Amino acid sequence: MWDFFETVRHRHSVRSYQSDLPVEKEKLNAIIETACSAPSAGDLQAYKIVVVSNPEKRQALSAAAHEQGFISEAPTCLIFCAEPERSAEKYGDRGRELYAIQDTTIAAAYAQLAIVAAGMASTWVGYFDESRVKDIIKLEDGLCPIAILALGYPAELPEPTTRRRLDEIVTQLD
Ligand SMILES: Cc1cc2nc3c(=O)[nH]c(=O)nc-3n(C[C@H](O)[C@H](O)[C@H](O)COP(=O)(O)O)c2cc1C
Numbered sequence: 001m002w003d004f005f006e007t008v009r010h011r012h013s014v015r016s017y018q019s020d021l022p023v024e025k026e027k028l029n030a031i032i033e034t035a036c037s038a039p040s041a042g043d044l045q046a047y048k049i050v051v052v053s054n055p056e057k058r059q060a061l062s063a064a065a066h067e068q069g070f071i072s073e074a075p076t077c078l079i080f081c082a083e084p085e086r087s088a089e090k091y092g093d094r095g096r097e098l099y100a101i102q103d104t105t106i107a108a109a110y111a112q113l114a115i116v117a118a119g120m121a122s123t124w125v126g127y128f129d130e131s132r133v134k135d136i137i138k139l140e141d142g143l144c145p146i147a148i149l150a151l152g153y154p155a156e157l158p159e160p161t162t163r164r165r166l167d168e169i170v171t172q173l174d
Contacts, residue, residue, distance in 0.1 A: 019074075023151060042087075057137070065128035074150035128145070
């Protein structure tokens with residue numbers, strides 16, 4: 001078992017998958033439970049998660065994401081969808097425009113780490129045609145797809161990515 005920091009270090013975006021190795025049900029449940037354990041404004045969890053394993057639907061998602069082919073190669077996609085009105089009921093515009101999106105993205109980030117802890121990999125896909133994705137997954141009105149996570153067992157070891165220097169990012173106030 002990796003400790004938390006190793007898990008974080010081992011998370012890399014993977015864009016090539018072993019299509020013939022499905023994601024086990026128990027692992028998928030553990031990943032989704034971890035996502036749903038993330039903090040959310042007012043504990044409202046203003047999101048829904050759509051699981052897509054059907055090959056035709058994954059192919060259609062890949063096309064809706066400007067032909068990013070690894071989406072159909074990955075055996076499973078999780079689509080994290082914000083539910084703005086759920087947050088707006090309590091928090092008005094701030095809930096609708098900010099908290100619902102934050103809730104959704106934090107949950108997706110937790111899922112990415114759980115995927116690594118479960119021995120798999122994922123890539124966060126944000127570059128897609130929103131209305132086409134809604135159509136493919138028959139998303140109920142009022143929900144908005146924010147992120148697609150393509151996930152599965154990796155077929156490649158990705159190149160390490162770089163990060164900005166901490167002193168460019170962090171301001172230490174006296
Ligand atoms: C909001 C967001 C949108 C992204 N959209 C895409 C995408 O459409 N396609 C893709 O291949 N990667 C996408 N990525 C993944 C980033 O390219 C990747 O996280 C970044 O290059 C750092 O690499 P790493 O994840 O391996 O650390 C996205 C990541 C985020 C957070």
